[in-house]
Amino acid sequence: MDTHKDVHVAAVVTVLGALLGTQDFPATAKGYGELLSWASRLGTVQRAGVEGTGSYGAGLARHLAAEGIEVIEVNRPDRAARRRSGKSDAVDAEAAARAVLGGRATSAPKSRNGPVEDLRVLKVVKDSAVRNRTQAINQLKALLVSAPSQLRESLAGLSNPRLFTACAGLDPQASAVHQALHLLAHRIKQLSAETTTLTRRIASITQAHNPQLLELTGVGPDSAAILLTAAGDNHEP
Template identity: 65%
Template sequence: MTVPIVSVPYSAVHDEVVLGVDTHKDVHVAAVVTVIGLVLASSSFPATAAGYRQLLGWARRYGAVRRAGVEGTGSYGAALARFLRREGVEIAEVNRPARAMRRRRGKNDVDAEAAAQAVVSRRATAVPKSGEGPLEEMRLYKLAKDSAVKAHTQATNQVKAVMVNAAPALRESLAGLGTPAMITRCTQLEEAD
């Protein structure tokens, strides 16, 4: 007499699963593994707020998601990492696998699985920056200011370079002016026929 084998979903036996995510600009690839590293599933989700909710809901079908390894928490994975953190998931920054390994094993699902397994094996322990709060706001203001200063400098340098080849009368009329006065004077010039 044979005893029938009953397939029991993983979450019915064990409570916790680990999420791994390979992030991209438009789509994130996720994998769910057991706490001992067995791959349960992988899938792709849009890199949108709705996609983040779908991704987490999908992962929770396999068990409790308490930990996740996310690639690119400072770029493509930043918004996902913030979302998961707000949902009570502990996030670990995961480095991209070595190029040689990626060529041998393929991409997408493998990277997501490797991210989850890096958390399971404790190779991924770096806690990403939160990307929120007053420090993040100051960083964004500084980024905007630095960009504006750079654009101003480039425009000023371009006007000065154009002046080198300008007609002598125009060059002489602008000689000796400081940068703000020179720019103001240039905006008042009439277009020549």
């Protein structure tokens, strides 16, 4: 299967390598069912090579696995080479099928439906919150450099927590600078709270799923989440 955001293209080949047909289907739950029904009418479906099992093909891979089909992860072709050779999605789908048939693709996709997937999505959101918080802090401090002297001097020398609290308490109606600092301080506070909540949630899931990992020197919740995400939910031999 050559997978895309809105449409998946499927190709069916026999164990002897004969192409039985190609067809495109919508990338929806209904489309997944139609794809499998179509393929099953052409013969007994034993294995499915799916491109992009971690992105556009994730839903299809889960559907096929739930139906008892062995799903094999297939690497996407190089897009530049694909354009030069004028290949189509149907050709890519056929190539995915032949990669499985020829043994070039053998990896099982990550299941993406267990605690490790929970860690992955939470870590994505936490990393975003941390980046945005850092950006907001830098913006607040940059504004202070050019702020009116009286305001700048009243906030000089404060630690970060005290600075953010003081800025959050500024009257946003006093001036545009007051309003900007006020809003940035509240944004920093909100993002800090999000980061704390997500860190605790990540630690809780890691502790429940793989507590021995947290016992290793230098491995905290974030590092553990990264390691477990790389391994996947189905990392056992």
